[in-house]
Amino acid sequence: MAITYMDPIFSGIAAVEIQGPRVLEFVSLDENQAEFDVIGISKPRIRIIDHRPAVKRSMRSILKSGRVEELSNYFNKPARVTLFSEKKDCIIVRLEKTRTKRPQHMLWIAIGVGENIPYYEYKAIELQQMNENNYALFSLYKRP
DSSP: OOOOSEEEEEEEEEEEEESSSSOOEEEEEEEEOOEEEEEEEETEEEEEEEOHHHHHHHHHHHHHHHGGGGHHHHHOEEEEEEEEETTTTEEEEEEEEESSSSOSEEEEEEEEEEEOOOOEEEEEEEEOOSSSSSSEEEEEEEEO
């Protein structure tokens, strides 16, 4: 996928956490990156491009074993996060390796949350209803 990046919405270090039984849909994997789409959020589509070596290695193993539940063990780690808006219908999230252990920001992607989410200083947030009681959440916020 050829992407033209615009000015970033956010660029910095963040803790990264996916929450829920299946939060990301695998798109592709090559030697440079693993790509995922966030499940449950369609407009705008959110594409994650992960350059972290541990995630790429884990995806190779997961594709062989089918044990998708293992992804969070490698994905839920701090990263250098850059958010770009590509036109109005797509947000690109680029994740890169960092050595920072306790970042000031949190990238939280969850499935099955209720409509009442915590109040934080959000840099980006998208909350979309999946069914009567469950929502998909994509958020980046400053930790309290």
